[in-house]
Amino acid sequence: MVHPATRSAPSTVSLLLAAHPLPSVAVTGLATLLAVTAGAPARTAVLVAAAVLVGQLSVGWCNDWLDADRDVAAGRADKPVATGRVTRDAVRAAALVALVATVPLSAALGWRAGLAHLGFVASAWSYDVRLKSTVWSWAPYAVSFGLLPDVVSLALPGHPAAAWWAVVAGALLGVGAHLVNVLPDLDDDRATGVRGMPHRLGRNGSGVLACAVLVAAAAVVAFGPAGSPGTGGWVVLGVALVGGLVAVVSGGRGGRRVVPLVATAAVAVAVVVLLVASGSHLS
Numbered sequence: 218m219v220h221p222a223t224r225s226a227p228s229t230v231s232l233l234l235a236a237h238p239l240p241s242v243a244v245t246g247l248a249t250l251l252a253v254t255a256g257a258p259a260r261t262a263v264l265v266a267a268a269v270l271v272g273q274l275s276v277g278w279c280n281d282w283l284d285a286d287r288d289v290a291a292g293r294a295d296k297p298v299a300t301g302r303v304t305r306d307a308v309r310a311a312a313l314v315a316l317v318a319t320v321p322l323s324a325a326l327g328w329r330a331g332l333a334h335l336g337f338v339a340s341a342w343s344y345d346v347r348l349k350s351t352v353w354s355w356a357p358y359a360v361s362f363g364l365l366p367d368v369v370s371l372a373l374p375g376h377p378a379a380a381w382w383a384v385v386a387g388a389l390l391g392v393g394a395h396l397v398n399v400l401p402d403l404d405d406d407r408a409t410g411v412r413g414m415p416h417r418l419g420r421n422g423s424g425v426l427a428c429a430v431l432v433a434a435a436a437v438v439a440f441g442p443a444g445s446p447g448t449g450g451w452v453v454l455g456v457a458l459v460g461g462l463v464a465v466v467s468g469g470r471g472g473r474r475v476v477p478l479v480a481t482a483a484v485a486v487a488v489v490v491l492l493v494a495s496g497s498h499l500s
Contacts, residue, residue, distance in 0.1 A: 231302035232311060237277030240398070244365075245270040247489060251369045254496025261326070261372050268322040268331075269368070271315050272338040278312035279345045287409040316342075330372035337364045354399075354413030355392045362391025370500040377500035382441020383492070389434035390488050396427035397481050424481060428461035431484040438491040442498035450491060457487040 248269040252262040281288070281298050285308075288299035297303040319338055323331035337360075344357035366379035366387050399406065399415040400423060407416055415423040435457035439446040446454065460483040 228302065231297040232307060235278060235281040235297045235303055235308050236274045236311070237280060241270060241273035241277050244273050247493070248365060248369060250493045251366065251496050251499065252372070254493055255369055255373060255499040256497065257369070257373055264322070264325050265369060265372055268319065268326060268334055271322055272319045272334060272341075275312050275315035275319055275338065276341040276345065278308050278315060279342055282309040282312050283345050287406075287411070290409050291405040293405070326368070326372040327376060329376050330368050330370075333364050333367045333371055337361045337368060340364070349413055350411050352412075352414050352417060354415070355395050358391035358395040359388040360391075362394065363388035366499060373500060379499055380441065382437050383495075383499055386434045386437040386441065386488065386492060389430045389437065390485065390492070393427050393431035393434065393481075393485055393488070396423045396430075397485060400424065400427070400481075427481050428484060431481065431488055432457050432461045434488045435484070435491055438488065438495055442495050449494065453487045453491050453494075457484045457491075460484040460487065 245266055249262055249266040252265045257265065281296060282305060284296075285298045285305045288296040291299075293299045298305055298308055316338070320335070323334040323338075325331070326334065340357045340360040344354065348354055348357055363384050364387070366383035370377055370379035370383075396415050399413065400420065403416060403420055403423075406413070418426060435454050439450050439454045460481070
């Protein structure tokens with residue numbers, strides 16, 4: 218196995234892969250769509266996208282920088298640092314540069330939204346730096362995703378605070394995302410000393426909790442805004458309930474891991490769809 222310090226010149230592709238591009242793009246896309254559906258001016262929507270993307274890249278690079286030794290020990294072939302395709306020093310430098318760049322990009326949103334976004338990023342970094350291996354591993358996800366609606370809302374003209382239901386749903390979505398994200402790596406994490414909340418609950422316990430909080434998030438988004446959820450809202454809420462049931466039943470019967478994981482991910486997608494569709498009621 219190649220140690221992460223054995224190479225000196227990273228490729229651009231490997232460096233980008235070390236930034237966890239899919240989660241980074243997903244969170245950025247959610248923030249941008251919320252801004253658009255909330256009626257943000259084009260300039261504001263672009264600034265939201267830029268600030269959130271750079272902040273997320275800093276978090277992804279921070280994760281691979283701090284987890285390099287664990288990833289090598291676990292033989293993570295999907296991690297560029299662990300396979301030597303990019304150095305740990307390069308990823309650390311990228312994380313710090315992106316973190317610094319996040320400050321002026323956040324400030325461009327206005328001081329209210331900027332502080333909310335810096336809180337979002339600081340909370341995410343706290344997961345990588347310390348809380349990942351504690352019973353509080355869920356807290357940074359709850360705080361960060363709970364702040365995301367405020368990042369968007371406070372950047373709007375008039376700087377309104379986000380509606381309570383958006384904040385609650387965001388926090389629940391964050392906890393669900395944490396559980397879903399960790400499930401595939403539970404065994405590798407345990408082997409390298411990571412003992413976050415999902416590792417203490419176990420695979421089945423984490424799967425059931427993930428479904429519960431995600432279905433709760435869907436219900437909050439469906440019924441939180443004033444008025445009826447509408448036909449589309451009922452359909453998406455139904456998808457969330459069915460997905461949650463499938464995940465719990467398949468996981469409880471010891472079925473293939475992919476079934477409960479995909480079903481739980483489907484519930485998360487349903488929550489995101491509801492949240493974006495409710496963007497016009499964000500504040």
